[in-house]
C-alpha cells in the first residue's frame with residue numbers, strides 16, 4: 001500500500017493552499033499527496049465562486065484571514081511564481097460597500113468598531129457622501145454605507161486555485177485524480193483512505209478539504225460535521241448604463257452586485273425556507289426576476305435596462321451552526337484536520353487557512369494567526385461563533 005505523510009482530500013482552493021504552504025514550509029520534511037475526484041474542477045465551489053474578498057466581517061479572526069488573503073493576492077508573484085512565471089489572479093482592489101437603512105444602522109456601526117480595532121481601512125459614508133461618490137445610486141432610503149478603501153475587491157478564483165496547485169506541484173506535492181470513499185479509522189487515528197477503485201493510501205495526517213463532500217468523508221470516520229450544501233445562483237448581465245467606480249455593493253436586502261469584465265454579476269441568498277440542503281445545479285431564475293432585478297433597479301435606476309447573458313449555480317459548504325469555518329482536529333481523532341464550512345467566504349480565506357493547516361501539521365499549533373476560536377470545541381459545546389456579515 002502506498003504511504004504518504006500528509007494526505008489532502010479535495011484539491012481545489014483550500015486543499016491546494018494547504019498543499020502549497022506545506023510544500024513551501026522549510027520545517028516540514030514529509031511527503032504531500034492531494035486526492036481530487038475531478039481534475040476538471042467544474043462543479044467545485046472554487047470554480048463557481050463570486051470570488052470576492054472583504055475585510056468587513058464581524059468576527060476579528062475572519063478579518064485577519066482576509067487581510068492575509070489580500071496581502072497574498074497583492075504579492076502573488078512572491079508566493080506562486082514558477083520559473084519566473086507569475087499566475088494571473090485578476091485582483092481588482094475596488095472595495096466592498098455595505099449599505100444600511102435605519103434598521104441596519106446599529107449593526108453597521110458595531111461592525112465598524114470591530115473592523116477599526118483590526119486596522120481595517122474602512123469608512124462610514126453618509127447618504128450625501130454616497131450620492132457624491134456614486135451619482136448613479138438611489139440613496140433616499142439609506143442612513144449610511146461602509147466602504148472598504150483598500151484590500152477589498154475580487155479576484156479570479158480559478159486562476160488562484162490553478163496558481164496554488166501549480167506551485168504546490170512544482171515544490172513536490174503529488175496530485176492524483178481519485179475519489180476517496182472512506183477514511184479508515186483505528187481508535188484515535190486515521191490509518192488510510194479508501195479510493196473508489198478499491199485501493200488504499202496509508203497516511204500520517206489527513207486534511208479534509210472536500211468542500212461539500214466533507215461531511216460524508218467525516219461520517220465515514222464516525223464524525224458528525226455540521227456542514228451542508230446550499231445552492232447559490234449567480235447572474236452575469238450587461239448594460240449600457242455607466243456605474244462609475246462601482247464597488248461590490250451589498251444592498252440592505254442582502255442582494256449584491258459588482259462589475260465583472262464588460263458587465264456585472266449579481267446574486268442573493270434564497271429565503272431561509274427556500275434554502276434546503278441541495279446538490280443540484282439548476283439556476284434559480286425566479287430569484288433574478290422576482291428579487292434581484294427589482295432590487296438592482298431600485299438601487300441603481302439605470303439598471304432597469306440590462307440583459308442577463310449567463311447564469312450558474314454553485315454550492316456553499318454551509319456550516320449550519322454558525323457560518324464559520326471549522327478548522328483543525330476533532331478531539332476524538334488526532335491526525336484528521338478539518339477546513340470546512342466556509343459558508344461563502346472560503347475563497348478569500350484560502351491562503352490564510354492553507355497556511356494555518358501547514359502550521360498545525362508542522363508544529364501542532366498555530367504560529368501566525370491564532371485561529372483556535374474556529375476549532376471543534378465550539379461545535380461540540382454548541383457555542384456558536386456567529387458571523388453576522390454573511391453575504
Ligand SMILES: Cc1cc2nc3c(=O)[nH]c(=O)nc-3n(C[C@H](O)[C@H](O)[C@H](O)COP(=O)(O)OP(=O)(O)OC[C@H]3O[C@@H](n4cnc5c(N)ncnc54)[C@H](O)[C@@H]3O)c2cc1C
Pocket residue numbers: 009010011012013014015035036037038041044045046047048049050051052053178179180181209210211212213214217232233234313314315316317339342343344345346347348349
Ligand atoms: C456561488 C458562490 C459564490 C461564492 N462567493 C464567494 C466570494 O465572493 N468570496 C469568497 O471568499 N468565497 C465565495 N464562495 C465560497 C468559496 O468559493 C468557497 O468557500 C471555496 O471555494 C471553498 O474551497 P474549497 O477548496 O474548500 O472547496 P471546493 O472548491 O468545493 O473544493 C472541494 C474539492 O473537493 C473535491 N472532493 C470532494 N469530495 C471528495 C472526495 N470524497 N474525494 C476526492 N475529492 C473530493 C471536490 O471535487 C472539489 O474539487 C462562493 C461560493 C459559491 C458557490
